Amino acid sequence: MSFTTPITDITVTPIILPLKQPYHWSQGVRETFAVNLIEVTTIDGLKGYGECTVAPDQQATARILDVLKRHFIGADPFEMVPIKARVLRDDYLALGANYMRNANQMMAGFDFAMFDLQGKITNRPVHHLLGGAQRETVGYFYFLQGDTPNELARDAARGVAAGERVFYLKVGRTEEQDLEIVRAVRAEIGSARLRLDANEAWDPYTAIRMCRKLEPFDIDLIEQPTPSWSIEAMSHVRHSVGIPILADQAAFTLYDVYEICRQRAADMICIGPREIGGIQPMLKAAAVAEAAGLKICIHSSFTTGITTCAEHHIARCIPNLDDGNQIMLQLAKENIVRDPELKPVNGWMSLSDAPGLGFTLDESVIRKASARVT
Ligand SMILES: [Mg+2]
Structure with a gap:
């Protein structure tokens, strides 16, 4: 046979x-x-x-x-x-x-x-093929969008009205702009959790200075404050500030994950299947972090619903999962996944157990999106 x-x-x-x-x-x-x-x-x-x-x-x-x-x-x-x-x-x-x-x-x-x-x-x-789900629902953050403090505060108010739990805001502009947008968002979200992502914008000196100025705003964590090239630089910051540090761009390979754990360079590791090579390597990365006592926050970066579904299956299976995982498909005007809807409610989402990754694609959206490539 x-x-x-x-x-x-x-x-x-x-x-x-x-x-x-x-x-x-x-x-x-x-x-x-x-x-x-x-x-x-x-x-x-x-x-x-x-x-x-x-x-x-x-x-x-x-x-x-x-x-x-x-x-x-x-x-x-x-x-x-x-x-x-x-x-x-x-x-x-x-x-x-x-x-x-x-x-x-x-x-x-x-x-x-x-x-x-x-x-x-x-x-x-797919989660059956990974050893089975440890949870039915997966937690996601609310990704604040806008440029000015007013725009970001308005979006924060929409998130509060929708019952969101974890808010995520990009920083790494000027010191004045960063403090202004954080102040505006914190004023809208009350005691909800607020995460910041500097996307490698700061050297250790600036990161330490900024963390000291941001501490009064009760920051849940700061993501990748320093350049991804140097795990040591991130470790330097992490050992100097009171805000938890999340590694992101520093973690693309299994060897990066090990090194971040070994140097105690972060309090949590953000990594996604599109960086580490897919679903199967994500389980290995999660296991290395688990052995170091760290949680994984699943990373999304310019991704469609295909990756959201893949990430959901991973998230259902790994034991050391964070409850504010990243999701980005909602930022696109068009969704290439026709079914399921892929819309967290109050920051939580569960999906049906359809075979495979469990989605159906919208061919007409894909045709239009393909025609845009010149
Ligand atoms: Mg990030």
Whole structure:
């Protein structure tokens, strides 16, 4: 008896989704999200889906995915881990390219699609394949949007009215602007939890100064205050301030996670499947953090509902999960996932146990989004 369900075709589709409003953070202003979609088809006609980030160039990363896909054609979706190891060896390390971060980002889309197929083949939700869910519902933060203190305060008021628990605000502009927007948001949200993300904007001296000025605003945590290159710099800050520190851009690989734990450089680790290479490596990252006594906050960055669903399955399974995980698909004007709705209520979301990653895509939205790529 053969268990093989060979993959017969893989297509890569670059898409661009406009945002509802300009997205402001320490690294600029964005008007769109761009991702490369991956559609994997088996000999039985089953289809699995994934998506990848596009940095630094969407067409170039689509071309890389087209090169890598030869490893998966003819293979079985249940052979995902050895195939990914082969890709890393043959197309990266054997060529002298120790680009672990880039390899992880490219591999994530294949990993999502393989898990989606595994679930569809077995008629099981992906969390069944990961060892089983430890929780039904997953907690998410409310991502404040706007530029001025007034705009951000108005959005904070909307979040309070919706019963949100954890608010998340981008900082890392000027000292004066940061203090002004934090003051305006805190005044609206009362005693609710407020998280700040500086996205690598500060050197340790500035980060320590800013943390001292921000402490009176009862900050839940500050995400990636210092450049991702130096885990030591973040450790320096973490050991000098009273606000908990969350590592984000510093954690892209399993080795980063270990090093952050070893140096006690953060109080929690924010990492997502699109950084570390998919669903399966996320379980390994969570296990390393668990051994160090740290929680994982799942990271989202310019992601569609495909990644939201993948993240939800991970979140249901890992024991050391935070209750204010990141979610970003709601910032896009259009949603490529038609079903389910993917809308947390009071910051909590549970999804049905449909097979695979559990979503149906909206082909008309994808066609429009693909036409925007020139
Ligand atoms: Mg972040």
